[in-house]
Amino acid sequence: MQGCKLIPATAAAAAASSAAVTSSLTSNHVVAGGRAPQRLQESGSQQQQLLKVGLPMMASDSAKVFSANSARLQAMNRPCSSTQKKSSRQLVAVRATQIDTFIKGLQEKLHLPTHESESSEYVSVNGTLTVRKKSLLTYMDVGSDLIDDTEDALFDQKVLLQLVSSDVLDPRTNIGKVSKECQVVNWNMVQETVKSGDVKYPVTLMVPKDFGTPGALIVRNLHQHEFFLKSLSLTLPADVDGKKKEVFFPCNSWVYNANKYNCDRIFFSNQVYLPDQTPPGLVQLRETEMINLRGYGLGERKVWDRIYDYAVYNDLGNPTNPADKRPNLGGKDLPYPRRCRTGRKSYDADPSMEVRVSENFYIPRDEIFDGQKQSDFLSDQLTSAAHNLIPAIEGLLTGGKNEFNTFKDVRNLYQDGIDIGETLQTVVDTKDQSQKMDPFEIVKKLGADDRSNVLKYTIPQVIQFNEQGWLDDEEFGRQRLAGINPMHIELLTSFPVVSKLDDPEERFGDPTSAITHKHIEPYLDGMTVEQALEAKKLYILDYHDLYLPYVKQINELKSFDSQTYASRSIFFLDKNNVLKPCAIELATEDPTPRGKRVFTPPKNNQRDWMWDLAKAHARTNDSGFHQLYSHWTRTHAVMEPFIIATNRQLSVLHPIHLLLVPHFKNTMNINAAARKALISVNGVIEKTFTPGKFSMEISSKIYGALWHFDDQGLPNDLLKRGMAVEDATSESGVKLNFEDYPYAQDGLDLWCAFKSWVTDYVNIYYADDKIVQQDIELQQWWSEIRTKGHGDKKDAPGWPSLTSKASLVETLTTILWIPSAHHAAVNFGQYAYTGYMPNQPAVMRRPVPEVNSKEYSQLLASPEKFFLQSHGKPSQATIVMTVVEILSKHAQEEEYIGQRLVEGWTNNNEVLAAFQKYGEKLQTAAVAMKERNENPALPNRRGPAKLPYTLLYPKSEKHGLTGMGVPNSISI
Numbered sequence: 001m002q003g004c005k006l007i008p009a010t011a012a013a014a015a016a017s018s019a020a021v022t023s024s025l026t027s028n029h030v031v032a033g034g035r036a037p038q039r040l041q042e043s044g045s046q047q048q049q050l051l052k053v054g055l056p057m058m059a060s061d062s063a064k065v066f067s068a069n070s071a072r073l074q075a076m077n078r079p080c081s082s083t084q085k086k087s088s089r090q091l092v093a094v095r096a097t098q099i100d101t102f103i104k105g106l107q108e109k110l111h112l113p114t115h116e117s118e119s120s121e122y123v124s125v126n127g128t129l130t131v132r133k134k135s136l137l138t139y140m141d142v143g144s145d146l147i148d149d150t151e152d153a154l155f156d157q158k159v160l161l162q163l164v165s166s167d168v169l170d171p172r173t174n175i176g177k178v179s180k181e182c183q184v185v186n187w188n189m190v191q192e193t194v195k196s197g198d199v200k201y202p203v204t205l206m207v208p209k210d211f212g213t214p215g216a217l218i219v220r221n222l223h224q225h226e227f228f229l230k231s232l233s234l235t236l237p238a239d240v241d242g243k244k245k246e247v248f249f250p251c252n253s254w255v256y257n258a259n260k261y262n263c264d265r266i267f268f269s270n271q272v273y274l275p276d277q278t279p280p281g282l283v284q285l286r287e288t289e290m291i292n293l294r295g296y297g298l299g300e301r302k303v304w305d306r307i308y309d310y311a312v313y314n315d316l317g318n319p320t321n322p323a324d325k326r327p328n329l330g331g332k333d334l335p336y337p338r339r340c341r342t343g344r345k346s347y348d349a350d351p352s353m354e355v356r357v358s359e360n361f362y363i364p365r366d367e368i369f370d371g372q373k374q375s376d377f378l379s380d381q382l383t384s385a386a387h388n389l390i391p392a393i394e395g396l397l398t399g400g401k402n403e404f405n406t407f408k409d410v411r412n413l414y415q416d417g418i419d420i421g422e423t424l425q426t427v428v429d430t431k432d433q434s435q436k437m438d439p440f441e442i443v444k445k446l447g448a449d450d451r452s453n454v455l456k457y458t459i460p461q462v463i464q465f466n467e468q469g470w471l472d473d474e475e476f477g478r479q480r481l482a483g484i485n486p487m488h489i490e491l492l493t494s495f496p497v498v499s500k501l502d503d504p505e506e507r508f509g510d511p512t513s514a515i516t517h518k519h520i521e522p523y524l525d526g527m528t529v530e531q532a533l534e535a536k537k538l539y540i541l542d543y544h545d546l547y548l549p550y551v552k553q554i555n556e557l558k559s560f561d562s563q564t565y566a567s568r569s570i571f572f573l574d575k576n577n578v579l580k581p582c583a584i585e586l587a588t589e590d591p592t593p594r595g596k597r598v599f600t601p602p603k604n605n606q607r608d609w610m611w612d613l614a615k616a617h618a619r620t621n622d623s624g625f626h627q628l629y630s631h632w633t634r635t636h637a638v639m640e641p642f643i644i645a646t647n648r649q650l651s652v653l654h655p656i657h658l659l660l661v662p663h664f665k666n667t668m669n670i671n672a673a674a675r676k677a678l679i680s681v682n683g684v685i686e687k688t689f690t691p692g693k694f695s696m697e698i699s700s701k702i703y704g705a706l707w708h709f710d711d712q713g714l715p716n717d718l719l720k721r722g723m724a725v726e727d728a729t730s731e732s733g734v735k736l737n738f739e740d741y742p743y744a745q746d747g748l749d750l751w752c753a754f755k756s757w758v759t760d761y762v763n764i765y766y767a768d769d770k771i772v773q774q775d776i777e778l779q780q781w782w783s784e785i786r787t788k789g790h791g792d793k794k795d796a797p798g799w800p801s802l803t804s805k806a807s808l809v810e811t812l813t814t815i816l817w818i819p820s821a822h823h824a825a826v827n828f829g830q831y832a833y834t835g836y837m838p839n840q841p842a843v844m845r846r847p848v849p850e851v852n853s854k855e856y857s858q859l860l861a862s863p864e865k866f867f868l869q870s871h872g873k874p875s876q877a878t879i880v881m882t883v884v885e886i887l888s889k890h891a892q893e894e895e896y897i898g899q900r901l902v903e904g905w906t907n908n909n910e911v912l913a914a915f916q917k918y919g920e921k922l923q924t925a926a927v928a929m930k931e932r933n934e935n936p937a938l939p940n941r942r943g944p945a946k947l948p949y950t951l952l953y954p955k956s957e958k959h960g961l962t963g964m965g966v967p968n969s970i971s972i
């Protein structure tokens with residue numbers, strides 16, 4: 001489509017186009033170029049004047065205009081200086097006025113009268129507008145179409161379209177020439193179209209002969225109701241070469257009544273440009289659209305808004321009840337990524353905190369997932385489960401009599417299930433049912449049979465193939481390499497281990513670990529500790545410093561029955577590359593030697609329940625770290641600033657926006673649902689994870705201590721943890737210490753595929769490093785991510801400068817990696833591994849008994865009972881199972897890596913070829929992963945649990961609970 005000009009070859013062609021318009025008119029599908037509103041008409045003298053102008057602005061002129069405008073607009077958005085801070089609110093208001101004036105100016109320009117010309121000076125362009133009606137998406141609003149049609153007839157309300165030339169300027173407006181308005185009529189669709197899902201309207205637009213290439217589409221919805229605009233495809237009249245050209249506008253956006261917006265909705269074709277290559281007709285539209293998306297940082301957001309702005313996490317607690325107050329996350333003491341600003345009111349009791357409300361939290365309208373029927377939306381299942389099902393489970397299972405006494409009791413959750421119907425009905429009857437989903441639908445979806453009132457869970461994969469395998473020490477080690485948190489294990493480089501905690505008050509005693517040579521050398525296959533260190537045979541799972549400052553507070557919590565430690569687990573890599581635990585240290589805040597207890601594996605094959613309890617506490621530390629950091633913070637939370645900044649600073653016309661956008665789909669939606677039901681006060685996390693009310697605060701501390709952008713890509717992450725060394729001869733640039741590290745091995749294959757795709761893509765749009773440096777939008781985007789979205793870490797190391805193509809490729813590959821492969825690795829195996837509570841317990845309620853104590857006698861007398869009652873209650877286990885089963889599912893409309901479900905997402909054949917190559921690399925990687933899972937020389941692929949590592953298979957063949965498949969984005 002590049003370079004195509006809309007100039008009919010002959011008068012006959014123009015006449016034919018006119019005939020096509022007439023035909024459309026008589027078919028009563030569309031009134032094209034019909035009666036234009038009075039204000040859109042223009043005089044003959046204006047027309048004559050405009051006919052003299054037809055020379056498109058040169059690219060260099062366009063660049064100058066772009067740069068000048070950008071500088072002006074950036075000044076409007078610039079932060080206040082320190083001397084201005086006292087009146088920052090007034091300054092924001094001034095900027096808001098400036099921006100309003102700018103946008104209104106453009107809106108007026110868009111509606112300057114078009115030319116009243118002879119019909120021969122216009123040509124018709126035919127196309128198809130594809131719309132999804134609200135009624136089709138929700139099955140709840142079928143009346144809206146009828147109302148809109150009636151109003152069409154009675155009040156002349158309608159949907160109006162206008163095209164804007166990309167390359168032929170209107171000198172009065174300094175934007176591209178515009179077509180006459182085209183009215184879409186016959187809004188009510190025929191039944192056949194309803195069944196197909198999309199409604200297609202033939203449209204014909206009248207454009208001046210010297211219009212050039214259509215680059216933008218203006219849409220005004222004068223109907224009462226919103227609709228989802230999917231696309232506009234245009235067929236241009238034949239060019240001088242006799243060929244007809246296509247122009248495609250992938251819109252994919254909700255369009256509300258025009259009065260909801262301060263400027264008509266603008267959409268662009270699928271031709272992207274670096275900022276200074278923007279065709280002159282689109283320069284102002286490009287900027288205006290971004291300004292609209294940024295907003296002013298003022299006011300409460302409405303459902304139809306499209307504004308992306310930042311806020312701290314100040315809506316997790318409720319200061320009106322002291323027990324429900326939670327600290328705000330985001331700032332110097334509790335650093336955190338920013339989330340989407342909603343502008344909700346503050347509490348009188350604490351103006352720094354935003355009021356929690358029962359309705360869904362604001363996110364930009366197009367970030368809300370729409371697709372199948374409501375009960376298929378996983379985020380709705382999640383909120384409805386939190387609102388109804390979990391209270392019902394608590395009501396049914398809370399009480400002293402409800403305990404797991406044997407492993408068979410746990411198994412019964414999968415075999416017999418829990419009859420929850422009556423209790424659930426009581427909850428439903430007593431609650432305000434504001435959410436859309438019927439909670440009994442979730443019970444059916446979780447149930448393994450058709451007894452709709454029985455919660456009966458699927459058997460988790462970790463006990464599906466070998467019921468006892470999870471207890472094996474080798475499986476404990478294997479899950480650090482191939483479980484759901486395989487990104488915290490690290491090489492041990494010195495011994496003994498020494499805490500790095502800053503401890504001026506000496507709360508924590510001797511910083512040196514209590515694990516000595518004597519503890520671990522019996523497990524090193526005859527090696528000394530020093531020899532094992534030298535041979536890179538010792539590894540550590542270290543949660544000591546992250547948990548210890550909170551252990552006392554957690555254990556003293558009156559409101560939550562939880563007992564924990566800060567753990568360290570040391571592993572030995574044997575000659576078969578099996579990671580065997582050789583010591584676990586469990587620490588409390590007690591500064592005396594009693595505060596550090598060391599446990600070692602039994603030296604015979606006898607069961608040692610004390611060792612099993614120590615492993616359970618270490619697993620619980622891992623479980624909390626997995627959910628709070630590896631999963632929530634390191635994927636969900638850290639991605640939101642990237643999404644916000646991309647929409648604020650990279651135009652949809654920018655090639656990098658186009659590259660990244662599939663990796664952002666649905667993330668703000670699920671994050672808002674999480675703030676509502678999972679991570680907030682009395683949410684699922686607080687109720688079921690060991691840190692209780694401190695959970696989110698701890699996640700902030702870990703983000704502050706550990707998160708650096710450059711470590712988020714897999715190769716650097718492996719290097720940082722000592723699991724690999726640099727290797728210039730390998731495609732990934734690293735070599736693993738030992739190959740049989742399933743997460744890393746499969747992950748590096750995906751990383752290489754991502755990097756190859758990103759490299760090809762960047763090469764298409766950036767000829768050299770200088771162009772990267774001069775890309776105004778790109779530089780502003782990157783600066784905003786660092787200084788605003790992740791502003792609490794802006795001075796931390798690890799932020800690359802985008803000054804070269806190489807740094808851009810590495811940065812973009814990392815951004816692709818986080819929501820796809822990293823998230824898949826920590827998310828879609830949650831039910832497989834934590835659905836069986838003892839394998840990865842979220843909470844422990846009893847400390848490991850001291851030898852010869854009363855509790856120790858109880859353990860010896862009834863070990864299975866004591867062991868299980870040290871874990872969470874059945875109500876807690878069941879809540880976790882319910883939530884992680886929903887979290888582990890793939891949606892019906894999942895888009896996997898290597899896929900793009902948006903029709904016509906690019907018109908660039910080079911990009912399409914590179915994308916195909918990317919898909920082939922992913923396919924090759926998938927084959928290699930499957931082969932590795934069948935290779936008996938790689939024991940960590942399956943381990944004692946006989947559970948193959950499938951979490952990074954690029955695709956899942958079906959939706960639901962499959963334990964495989966890497967979606968492009970975080971949507972659950």
Ligand SMILES: [Fe+2]
Nearest residue numbers: 636827970972
């Ligand atoms: Fe997730």
